[in-house]
Amino acid sequence: MRWSTMRGNRLRVAALVVCSALAVLAASVVLPRYVTELGFIVVPLFVIAVLALGTLFLIPVEVIPAVALTIFALLPPRVLPQDGPLGALPLTTIVLVVWAFRRIVLDQGNEARIGDENATPGGSTPFKTATVVFGGLFFLWALVSVFRSPDMQTSLGWLISFTAGALLPLVVGSARREAAHLQRTWMVLGGWLGAYALVEAILHANLLWGALYNLIGLPNAQHWAVYRAGASFGHPLLAALFFAVAVALAVGIWLTSRSAWALAAAVFSGLGLAVTVSRGAMLAGAVAAAFAYLAALLIRGEKRWSRFAAGAGLAVVGVVGILQFDAFSARDTSAEGELSTGARDLAWWVAIQAGHLTNWIGSGTGTSGITGRRFTDVVIENSLLQLLIGVGIPGLLLFALMVGSAFFHALSMRAVGAAAGILAFSICISSFNALDGVRSMHLLLGCLFILTLNPPAPAGFATADAAVGSRAATGVPAARLEAGPRVPITGRRK
Structure with missing residues (x-):
């Protein structure tokens, strides 16, 4: 020793x-x-x-x-x-x-x-192992793609960023305490920044961060047909993705713990999401929240189909409400909104042409813009299409399997909030150029991997987070405060 x-x-x-x-x-x-x-x-x-x-x-x-x-x-x-x-x-x-x-x-x-790991039945479930394996295979395939890239510096830089931000958490062992802190932090930030975004939308001015931009000489980012809140994120699309994940995470935790302030976080994050007027993210938030509702009912063993019908009805009402939102309608019918929709449609054609050009094995990580400009100057506003161009069908499939395995691991461990969060993220990134355009977004995927692969106790706030908070306040080791072992859906206590 x-x-x-x-x-x-x-x-x-x-x-x-x-x-x-x-x-x-x-x-x-x-x-x-x-x-x-x-x-x-x-x-x-x-x-x-x-x-x-x-x-x-x-x-x-x-x-x-x-x-x-x-x-x-x-x-x-x-x-x-x-x-x-x-x-x-x-x-x-x-x-x-x-x-x-x-x-x-x-x-x-x-x-x-x-x-x-020993106290948690299913701590190393097949889904968790599969996530790590698919992550490793994705890294190897992406590394090979670097050597056929037209711009090796761009490809290598993208791979370093994605490995450090998204893949590195896969090789760290048990991180339940980190997940508990992340869970709380994401919802706190989502709630408070959502409330700030609502005030920003009412005033049509970003008082705090707008002053920072003016101080350092950055131009105003508002160039849309309607005012779109960006809060602290510098762009409404980044804010929308963050809020969509916060909504899904908070709804899932509220449904499984009935925490009042998780509900408050969901409400204010949802309001913040709405005032970003981001169509893809609002759809992602609605789908993920509806999924969290249905998953929570199934996990609780709900047998009354009226509850499921009520969930479907609420989802329909939510979608109709979004469509009737004045800012959403104004943006959807504006020339700028139509151009954005047309650009997304054109991106599919570019991705198919690029796929044929590279025999569907990709032109190198992070090169979707370089390869796409061989056909047209349109920005590929879809991260999944960007992956298709950069790492081809094999890379895109490995990415989907990696994210999907993490999703199912969280679901098998009854972590509805974490599963809904990574679902919202996956839908959101298909609506703008997140992975290639903003490399700092790789960090969010890494944080979601920490949450999904190391979910806190089922009651969320009421157990694991309370333990972390108590440890921070009293200095008592968290190992003595955390809730008991989690039982996966596939197992039962003996």
């Missing part, structure tokens, strides 16, 4: 030395360029960044993914640097990399999780 402890300490020291050396090397390469372009203001900013990075090594490891999600939600990608290495590894993704480094290399936080 003593020898293993000494060996572990030596590995930690060696890892910190290597990281320090890499930081010095990065500073020597990056700073001269940015000092020349932007002035010496870059130096104190670099010092602040180093201090922030050091802080990530001091805070509890289980809160780091929630910190990454918070940074993503409060700091729009358009205000963060995206040049050079930060194009391949966005700042929010770096935070997640630190979490994985501490969990895997430094072996921090794992001692309290030793009993998690």
Whole structure:
């Protein structure tokens, strides 16, 4: 035991030395360029960044993914640097990399999780194993595609970002505490930012983040036929995806825990989603919420078909209500809305032409724009079509199997909210260029993998989250506070 402890300490020291050396090397390469372009203001900013990075090594490891999600939600990608290495590894993704480094290399936080897998029947279910396997196969196929890319730098940068943001959480062990923090953080942010988006839509002005854009000289993003709230995300489509997932997550948790503030989070996230006037995301939120309702009934063993009929009726009423929403109707009938619909239709033709060009094996990760411009200048506003162009049919199929396995794992563990959340995400990304256009979005998929593969206890807020909150408030180890083991749908307590 003593020898293993000494060996572990030596590995930690060696890892910190290597990281320090890499930081010095990065500073020597990056700073001269940015000092020349932007002035010496870059130096104190670099010092602040180093201090922030050091802080990530001091805070509890289980809160780091929630910190990454918070940074993503409060700091729009358009205000963060995206040049050079930060194009391949966005700042929010770096935070997640630190979490994985501490969990895997430094072996921090794992001692309290030793009993998690053993205490959880089905902790390594076939669906969870399948997610990891399909994730690994997707990485290998994407890596091969890099070598046939017309722009290897773009493809390699995309693969680094997607691996660090989305795939890295798959190789971390049990992360139920991280999932509990993420669950709470996503709903808190969704509720508060949804309320802010509603105020923004009423005032037709983004008071806080609009002032930030003016301060740093960024142009106003409003160029649509109707005012579309963007809250803190810098673009209504990013805000809509975040709110759609928050709605699905909160509805699922409310249905399984009857938490009043989960319901409040669902309501305000839904209002925020509505005022983004994003048609694809509103559809995604409605479908995911309806799924959560039906799944919750099935998991509870509901036998009265009137409840299912009521759910279908509510879904129809919700869709009709969305269609009657004035801003939605105005955007749908506007010239700008019709152009957007036409561009999405044209994207299908471009994807088919690109598929024939590459024999359906893809032109390289992240190259949907490069390949698509060989046929027309239209933006491929569909992430699944972007994957089809970049990694071909095999890559798209592996991606779908990876996400689908995570969805079914959450469902098998009665985590209705997490399953509905990743369903909403999957529908949303098919409505705009999320994966190729905004690489920081890869982080959201990684967070959803943490939620779906390591779902908190069935009662959501009432158990796992309460345990995390109590631990934070009292200092008592979460292992002594968390709820008992979860029983998957396919199993029963003996």
